[in-house]
């Protein structure tokens with residue numbers, strides 16, 4: 001449990017812990033999003049619609065469209081050595097998501113970047129920082145889906161925290177469980193959309209936790225392997241790196257960087273359809289995300305994945321780190 005937990009947070013964690021199974025009590029979390037505890041986070045300033053508030057005073061209305069109906073889009077990015085790495089990619093994805101849900105953004109990418117910077121400066125942040133940018137359609141007149149009942153422009157919340165991935169996640173690796181919850185077709189809720197409702201993924205994760213795993217592996221509507229609930233999935237077979245076609249998963253920035261690294265460092269990488277049939281005889285497997293980078297998968301559905309001691313995964317992690325350093329040198 002984070003040492004900065006307020007009484008409210010602690011009570012919530014206990015309730016959540018009681019309502020779920022013992023094996024995934026919140027203070028024993030192990031997975032790709034496991035962070036080192038950092039006391040400084042109890043005092044961070046959070047930006048809500050242009051105003052900085054101390055953590056405990058940062059609030060959003062109960063009439064917020066994101067709260068009411070999951071109507072909003074978000075990004076999570078990293079600050080490395082003072083640089084918001086892959087910023088353009090993150091901003092492009094946010095703008096694409098907003099266009100997909102027809103949410104007009106009354107500010108430019110430069111203006112949003114300035115707001116992120118203001119939040120980082122207010123918190124004197126430089127390295128190992130995770131930034132969550134959330135944009136919802138706005139305040140509704142009454143609880144409703146109807147966008148015409150939105151009274152204000154978008155609500156913009158920026159949460160920056162000192163968050164370093166726990167080395168244990170990379171060292172120990174994670175265990176996946178295949179969920180029965182599928183990634184939907186693009187004409188339902190396009191799985192590439194990073195929207196405020198993550199209930200689909202939460203349900204998949206709960207199944208995985210109930211099964212004693214750390215995260216969920218999710219299939220597409222045809223039964224091919226698509227992705228994980230909060231990261232993208234890769235496997236290695238006979239020296240080749242495979243990932244899904246990208247049509248049924250969030251188009252992760254880290255996923256794109258792994259594909260780029262494979263192209264630059266002459267590693268064969270294929271975006272293709274494959275099934276659990278292939279996964280169960282994979283030589284290696286790993287998942288990707290901005291927070292944890294590349295995390296090895298050591299078990300899938302109770303079957304160990306340790307054949308190649310994650311050699312290629314470790315090599316790719318170094319290549320990914322190289323791309324980050326390169327981005328830092330170029331200032332983004």
Ligand SMILES: Cc1ncc(COP(=O)(O)O)c(C=O)c1O
Pocket residue numbers: 076201227228229230231232249250251252253254255288289290291
């Ligand atoms: C469902 C899902 N897949 C994959 C990712 C990883 O994306 P990225 O590499 O851009 O952090 C995320 C991150 O939020 C996610 O929510």
